[in-house]
Amino acid sequence: MADIGAHSGGGRVKNGHESLEASPGMTLAERLRQKLEGAIAAGHLEPGSRLDEQEIAQRFGVSRTPVREAFRLMAANNLVELRGRQGATVRSIKAQALIEMFQVMAELEGLCARLAARRVSLAWGAEIGKVHQQLVAAGETGDIDVFYDINQEFHEAIYEASRNTFLAEQTRKLRNQVAAYRRRVTRMPNRIADTVREHEAIMRAILAHDPERAHSAMRDHVNLLGDNLLDFLAAFE
């Protein structure tokens, strides 16, 4: 089985249990959720793979109870599938579902961009500009993981700039759902250069307070990414 949290600096401790990072005031179930969601988003847990209550409980040195509760919480975010009396599995998304999800995501991110263009303040404009500069720099060095993270920050900045916390949360969730698949596509040939160019168009529209252009630029950006992702998957399956 995939080694959960293998990347997060020495998760395993001497007693054989993986640590849940001392997080006072947080329940075990919540800490487990964070750990497991991270592992899913990072791709350490294969989509479709079964989540064994006992195994996970033993791995983290807790009882089944908080593990089960964590599963229920993750079902909230559509990251795991609960089939009654048949256990929990990491949600695996078929190509058809990905198409559908990107269609929705394009609309939601497009709305974020539209609202951001209408509402963005000078401070936020500067923030977005700064993140974009970092992205350009990361694109030049070619460090894909750094690029991926800053790309995320760019979108996050636009979510915030929309000043619609519900929309921001909804879009974030959707983004997390497809994260495991998205990450793979960053490595495609011209993806980095394209992304930088598309982001620039989005940013310019927002800073120019042009809602419709921001909307369509973001929509196109997300749709292009979706197309790339589907091409990528088609090549493997």
Add this chain to the structure above:
Amino acid sequence: MADIGAHSGGGRVKNGHESLEASPGMTLAERLRQKLEGAIAAGHLEPGSRLDEQEIAQRFGVSRTPVREAFRLMAANNLVELRGRQGATVRSIKAQALIEMFQVMAELEGLCARLAARRVSLAWGAEIGKVHQQLVAAGETGDIDVFYDINQEFHEAIYEASRNTFLAEQTRKLRNQVAAYRRRVTRMPNRIADTVREHEAIMRAILAHDPERAHSAMRDHVNLLGDNLLDFLAAFE
């Protein structure tokens, strides 16, 4: 406290426990979820009210375990709020949040309508037309509860016609979240007549395969409802 399921024909049985309807193959947690979500949507559980694990467990004659799991599952649909170690409450939506949610809902339902206009088949067109006829009839008799239900069916038909199951599910969930608030607004003065008129515009655009007109008609419809709802709330708070 509100009597959960008081409307669903004799929920209480002689042993003092409320029945969970024999649903073989379904877990208690799942049955509890359905019951409680129904009670929330119907407005029998006041938004903001605390959900007491013990009380609910006793009421249905089960242990706390499935009750807790049901709470976690409901958090998935944003119907309850879980504050760590401080219990679960029926999610109460502030006016500001309602504005934000309707903004998203208008976009999603608009997308449904747009896709429906592009993809609707003759059979589905007939179905939508039939539902609309029922709505007109219900509007004339003035039975508000029937009208509310058929209204729901009309929108549901459009979700299906979009042929995007993910979008349909997402929109449905959002609709459920605001259901407890929506229901109240149906009783406003001209709401029924307005709704019929707006639906007609939407339907015509869909049957004419005019995606943009369908989109904007639906968007306007949802936004008008949102405005009405906010007016209504403003009058009380």
Add this chain to the structure above:
DNA sequence: CGAAGCTATTTTGTATACATATATTGTTAT
């Protein structure tokens, strides 16, 4: 040789018991 049916094992679902954190109440001191 394959399929159907039964038994055994494993795993999920539920109940109960215990630990711990939060809320409440009452007391005391300023």
Add this chain to the structure above:
DNA sequence: ATAACAATATATGTATACAAAATAGCTTCG
């Protein structure tokens, strides 16, 4: 009288034990 603190009570979180269902493996029959 009010504010701060301490003791109690209550509710949530977690662990363990038990029940029931699903899966796997085996036997038997066609």
